[in-house]
Amino acid sequence: MHKIYLIPQHRPYFRIEHQKFSILPDPDGQNYRQDLAGNWYKLAWFSIPTVSLDITNEWIFKLHSFNPFGFIIDQSFEELGWKHTSFQFSYEERTAFLIPFLSDKSENYFTDFLFEVKKKSRGLVDFFSEFDPRDLPKLEA
DSSP states (O other): OEEEOOOOOOOTTEEEEEEEEEEESOOSEEEEEEOTTSOEEEEEEOSSOOSOOEEEEEEEEEEOOOOTTOOOOOHHHHHHHHHSSSSOOOOSOOOTTTHHHHTOOOOOTTHHHHHHHHHHOSSHHHHHHSOOGGGSOOOOO
């Protein structure tokens, strides 16, 4: 079985006018599903192995104007995440879905870089909107 996450999330500022989703070779079965986070994906299954898998998506969107900063951040959320010395946010509800992401103990190479960006930022929105990916540290292969 293959979970194919190539479907855009629904937003009020666009409408999908045309969509075409094709999989080659033709799967024995396929359907649309939704995960616990509300993301739509296509589930496809095959009865025999294949040497190739070709997935094609075609979308035509009608976009409406919107303000990308037209949101409100809960002040307590920003204060908890911004005033601490780590980038850990508290979640009121730690569901089974979140546990793998919250208990990740892998080494983080970008912590020093993020703290430098944080020093130059006035708050959480500023931190995210002023971020320049070209400033990311280069990792050695």
